[in-house]
Amino acid sequence: MKNSYPIGIIPVNDSERITALARYRIFNTPGEPAFDSICKLAQTIFRMPITHVSFLDGTHEAVKASAGLPPMPLVDRGESLCALAVLSPEVTVIENALEEPLLDKHPAVHGGFGLRFYAGAPLITPDDYVIGTMCLVDREPRSLSLYEQQILRELATVVMDQVELRLANYQQSDVQEQTNARLQSILDTMAEGVGMIGLDGQLTYANEMAQKILGLAQDEIKSRTYHDPKWENLRVDGSALPEAEHPMAIMMATRQPVYDMEIGVQPPDKERFYISINAAPIFDADGELAGGIGTFMDVTRRRKLIMRQDEFISVVSHELKTPLTGLKGALQLLNRDPSESVRPKLLEQANRSINKITRLVEDLLNFSRTAEGQLRLNKTEFNLSELIQEAAAFLKLSAVYQLVLEGDEALRVEADRDRVEQVLINLFNNAFKYAPGSKDIGVRFEKTGSSVKISVSDHGPGISAEQQAHVFERYYQGERLQNTGLGLGLYISAEIIKRHGGQIGVISEPGAGSTFWFTLPLTPHL
Numbered sequence: 001m002k003n004s005y006p007i008g009i010i011p012v013n014d015s016e017r018i019t020a021l022a023r024y025r026i027f028n029t030p031g032e033p034a035f036d037s038i039c040k041l042a043q044t045i046f047r048m049p050i051t052h053v054s055f056l057d058g059t060h061e062a063v064k065a066s067a068g069l070p071p072m073p074l075v076d077r078g079e080s081l082c083a084l085a086v087l088s089p090e091v092t093v094i095e096n097a098l099e100e101p102l103l104d105k106h107p108a109v110h111g112g113f114g115l116r117f118y119a120g121a122p123l124i125t126p127d128d129y130v131i132g133t134m135c136l137v138d139r140e141p142r143s144l145s146l147y148e149q150q151i152l153r154e155l156a157t158v159v160m161d162q163v164e165l166r167l168a169n170y171q172q173s174d175v176q177e178q179t180n181a182r183l184q185s186i187l188d189t190m191a192e193g194v195g196m197i198g199l200d201g202q203l204t205y206a207n208e209m210a211q212k213i214l215g216l217a218q219d220e221i222k223s224r225t226y227h228d229p230k231w232e233n234l235r236v237d238g239s240a241l242p243e244a245e246h247p248m249a250i251m252m253a254t255r256q257p258v259y260d261m262e263i264g265v266q267p268p269d270k271e272r273f274y275i276s277i278n279a280a281p282i283f284d285a286d287g288e289l290a291g292g293i294g295t296f297m298d299v300t301r302r303r304k305l306i307m308r309q310d311e312f313i314s315v316v317s318h319e320l321k322t323p324l325t326g327l328k329g330a331l332q333l334l335n336r337d338p339s340e341s342v343r344p345k346l347l348e349q350a351n352r353s354i355n356k357i358t359r360l361v362e363d364l365l366n367f368s369r370t371a372e373g374q375l376r377l378n379k380t381e382f383n384l385s386e387l388i389q390e391a392a393a394f395l396k397l398s399a400v401y402q403l404v405l406e407g408d409e410a411l412r413v414e415a416d417r418d419r420v421e422q423v424l425i426n427l428f429n430n431a432f433k434y435a436p437g438s439k440d441i442g443v444r445f446e447k448t449g450s451s452v453k454i455s456v457s458d459h460g461p462g463i464s465a466e467q468q469a470h471v472f473e474r475y476y477q478g479e480r481l482q483n484t485g486l487g488l489g490l491y492i493s494a495e496i497i498k499r500h501g502g503q504i505g506v507i508s509e510p511g512a513g514s515t516f517w518f519t520l521p522l523t524p525h526l
Contacts, residue, residue: 005106081118204291241263263275384413388443413521
């Protein structure tokens with residue numbers, strides 16, 4: 001930086017002064033009407049052809065506002081009269097620049113501009129740093145009385161008040177931006193979707209989860225209404241939902257919050273889904289309705305589970321009713337003192353009904369224990385081949401099927417023997433039910449690393465890929481599974497195997513039979 005003055009123009013606290021200037025974020029920024037008005041006021045008060053407000057950083061002067069000057073580029077600090085003014089907290093007055101030794105070589109004085117008069121009042125921050133000047137300039141020599149200097153000083157104070165107000169507005173804006181950023185961060189990390197609508201029902205905002213649930217980008221969402229005809233809104237029973245019954249419509253009509261209302265949504269090209277909506281009205285400063293905000297979550301899985309529970313309860317009722325009816329009929333006939341030849345048949349019928357009820361109740365108890373995480377394991381070491389044959393003998397499979405065993409008959413596992421037998425019986429039962437035309441059931445058991453894998457194969461109709469993804473789920477009843485019983489066997493079996501630390505699965509193709517398999521840990525010393 002060159003210096004046009006015969007004295008030093010860098011104050012000892014210049015570094016701190018520059019820091020103070022920086023916090024106002026005003027240096028070399030576009031003009032603002034408030035500062036222009038102060039310059040015009042000074043021009044009128046002092047009958048001065050040129051007035052301006054300038055700020056000085058480490059290397060340059062920047063004119064923020066002026067009256068009587070064209071737009072000014074940055075001025076080198078070494079040629080800036082403002083650089084002299086910031087050296088003192090008092091008003092700097094140069095009545096005739098041609099008679100001022102400090103300006104002997106100043107280009108503004110001896111160049112084409114022809115500056116003769118200059119007065120600069122320092123712009124002083126609350127912590128006493130001079131960051132710029134309120135200036136008066138004339139091309140003719142003139143004087144400035146002490147009274148006028150005081151007025152100029154007051155105008156400089158007005159400039160600083162405006163600078164402080166500007167900073168406060170920026171800080172408020174910063175706070176608002178930070179608040180908005182925090183709010184946006186909260187909204188974008190919420191597990192619920194959040195959407196806002198205007199009075200016309202037009203969506204104006206959707207957070208990231210809302211976009212994910214709806215499968216739409218922000219710009220796509222903003223082109224839609226909550227009652228968009230392209231998206232069919234449904235009641236939970238699947239019937240069409242009138243617009244007036246939509247949670248957002250109810251909220252807008254009543255101007256009251258709406259809580260936990262479930263609806264179905266059928267997009268034109270996607271699978272139907274269900275959402276639970278909470279909605280609340282938004283009012284403007286005058287208390288008038290301005291729109292609404294809604295939060296919603298995808299409850300498709302919960303809704304499907306409820307539907308399966310309803311189906312399950314229906315199945316339970318039916319499955320219990322059948323043996324109870326048989327038992328009741330047998331007991332009524334026995335009560336009539338039938339002949340000796342009929343009595344054994346009625347007792348056998350009653351016994352079969354009781355056994356079926358017992359199995360159904362046992363399934364329900366096992367299901368309840370499993371669902372509540374109360375399924376306890378009593379692990380012992382046992383021979384796997386022996387257990388498989390015992391399970392087959394229990395079901396009397398040999399009377400109908402040829403049991404084809406393949407594996408190391410010496411394999412031993414450490415597991416809950418009764419629970420594993422329960423799994424085997426369930427898999428054998430399924431093979432018996434769904435492959436009645438088969439002549440054999442294949443059972444294979446083999447070592448796979450630190451586990452043993454047991455597979456049960458039938459030659460039945462097989463299972464579709466879609467069903468395979470769900471057969472071990474609670475309450476699931478596929479076409480192949482809708483035979484008899486509660487449909488809990490595979491779910492309970494899966495939970496038993498999982499509790500052992502094993503895995504369970506199925507390999508099947510429609511028309512090509514099915515192979516259900518599971519793994520168990522080998523006895524540690526094997």
